[in-house]
Amino acid sequence: MWRAKRPASNSLTTVSRLSASRSPACQSTRSSSCRTSARRRPRAVFVNAGWVGGGNIPQIFRELARGELVVQAIFLAGRNEELRAEAESVAATAKFPVKVIGYSEQVEQLMQAANVMVSKLGGLTTFEALNCRVPIIADATTPPMPQESGAARMLAKRGAGVLLKRASDIVPVVRRMVEDSRYYASLRAATAGLALPDATRRIVEEITALIPAPALAEEEASPFEVGSA
Numbered sequence: 001m002w003r004a005k006r007p008a009s010n011s012l013t014t015v016s017r018l019s020a021s022r023s024p025a026c027q028s029t030r031s032s033s034c035r036t037s038a039r040r041r042p043r044a045v046f047v048n049a050g051w052v053g054g055g056n057i058p059q060i061f062r063e064l065a066r067g068e069l070v071v072q073a074i075f076l077a078g079r080n081e082e083l084r085a086e087a088e089s090v091a092a093t094a095k096f097p098v099k100v101i102g103y104s105e106q107v108e109q110l111m112q113a114a115n116v117m118v119s120k121l122g123g124l125t126t127f128e129a130l131n132c133r134v135p136i137i138a139d140a141t142t143p144p145m146p147q148e149s150g151a152a153r154m155l156a157k158r159g160a161g162v163l164l165k166r167a168s169d170i171v172p173v174v175r176r177m178v179e180d181s182r183y184y185a186s187l188r189a190a191t192a193g194l195a196l197p198d199a200t201r202r203i204v205e206e207i208t209a210l211i212p213a214p215a216l217a218e219e220e221a222s223p224f225e226v227g228s229a
Contacts (some may be wrong), residue, residue: 021156045073045174046114046134049087050123051103053080055120058143060167063088065094065116067171070178072097074110079103108132116177118170121148121155130194135187136161160190209212 047064049057053076066225075083075091077100084102093100104110111117111132119125120139136155140163144152146168155161162173177184 004124021188042229043071043178044114044116045071046110046117046119047073047075048107048110048117048119049075049077049080049083050122050125051078052122053078053083056139056167057118057120058083058086060118060139060141060164060170062090063167064170065090065098067095067174069096069171069174071174072099074099074101074114076104076107077102105128116174120166121151126151126155127194130160130191131190135184135191137162137170140165141167154194158190158194160187160194162187 045064047057047061049055049061064073073094073096075087075098077087079102081102084100087100091100108128111129111134114132114134115128115134116137117136118139119129121136121144126136138152138155138161140152143149154165156163164170164173177187
């Protein structure tokens with residue numbers, strides 16, 4: 001059971017407390033699979049507003065905070081200080097423990113400590129979450145961007161998450177995950193077939209492969225190299 005007390009302000013401490021209050025989280029998304037203990041019911045909800053903190057996620061969070069749910073949540077506002085202040089105001093009225101943080105370099109650890117992530121769909125974010133065996137409640141309240149539509153179709157087809165068509169649906173969606181252990185287990189099991197081990201490294205390598213060789217050579221050249229006279 002979670003203790004309904006206010007988490008510390010440090011985001012890494014918050015991650016540690018989330019992890020300690022439930023099954024052990026995976027240690028690194030660089031492993032072939034995030035080896036976690038079986039998480040039967042979602043309790044930790046990670047609401048990820050992204051680096052800039054915007055879109056429809058704030059409205060979804062407001063709806064979530066109104067729910068009578070046996071959960072605790074962490075809201076990532078990114079570098080948007082205005083959103084962070086607004087989210088803290090919403091969190092103060094929530095019926096369950098909520099921690100609001102701004103920009104964090106521990107996003108990977110936050111995913112690892114969560115049972116479900118609420119987020120817009122994005123290539124790297126999506127596969128990092130799936131690699132941690134974390135089902136996704138994806139923002140589909142507005143049509144996905146072209147670069148997001150493929151991930152949306154994949155998520156829906158494979159059953160590794162839920163496409164949220166209305167912000168007001170967030171509470172019943174989370175409640176079902178909490179109360180129906182078989183349903184949640186099926187979502188989590190579906191993530192296994194979609195995980196990409198070393199997702200971050202592979203994406204970086206693919207991007208690097210697109211850069212012309214002369215440009216790479218110029219980038220790697222020492223700034224102190226002196227040409228021959």
